[in-house]
Amino acid sequence: MQSRTHEAGVIEANLIVSLTFPITPSRLPSVSSNGNKFVLPTIEISVANKSANTVRHPDDLTLFGGAVDEALKLLQDIWKVRKVHLYVGAPTTAVLTIGQKMQARHHASFVCHETSGGPESAFAPTIEISNETVRNVTSGQTVSLQP
Numbered sequence: 001m002q003s004r005t006h007e008a009g010v011i012e013a014n015l016i017v018s019l020t021f022p023i024t025p026s027r028l029p030s031v032s033s034n035g036n037k038f039v040l041p042t043i044e045i046s047v048a049n050k051s052a053n054t055v056r057h058p059d060d061l062t063l064f065g066g067a068v069d070e071a072l073k074l075l076q077d078i079w080k081v082r083k084v085h086l087y088v089g090a091p092t093t094a095v096l097t098i099g100q101k102m103q104a105r106h107h108a109s110f111v112c113h114e115t116s117g118g119p120e121s122a123f124a125p126t127i128e129i130s131n132e133t134v135r136n137v138t139s140g141q142t143v144s145l146q147p
Contacts, residue, residue: 006041019090
């Protein structure tokens, strides 16, 4: 898979988590890729042998959580991106870990993309989470996170 590194002044990036299946650029919307090339800086957390059994032990989640911490540190603290396009192919326990890490270091907005078809179907944005709101991208409905 081709990746793209960060360039000064770019305020959006992709975070791809490929634990159960590969997520190729051709499956992503035009905001993130053009054909087989990423158009945004991209970080991928992946394993060599992708499967539903990738996470088999609590230590696996600990290691994965450390990788997510490092990715978010790079995206938010070093690259200073303001919007992260998130694409995930992972077991539920790993998805929950990502959510916990987003809450702990939530500075950028996250646009969560999902796929509902088979292994080669396209991803589409579904939810955007900012410091202040959660927005359903399809309906436009917004919920405030402020007390």
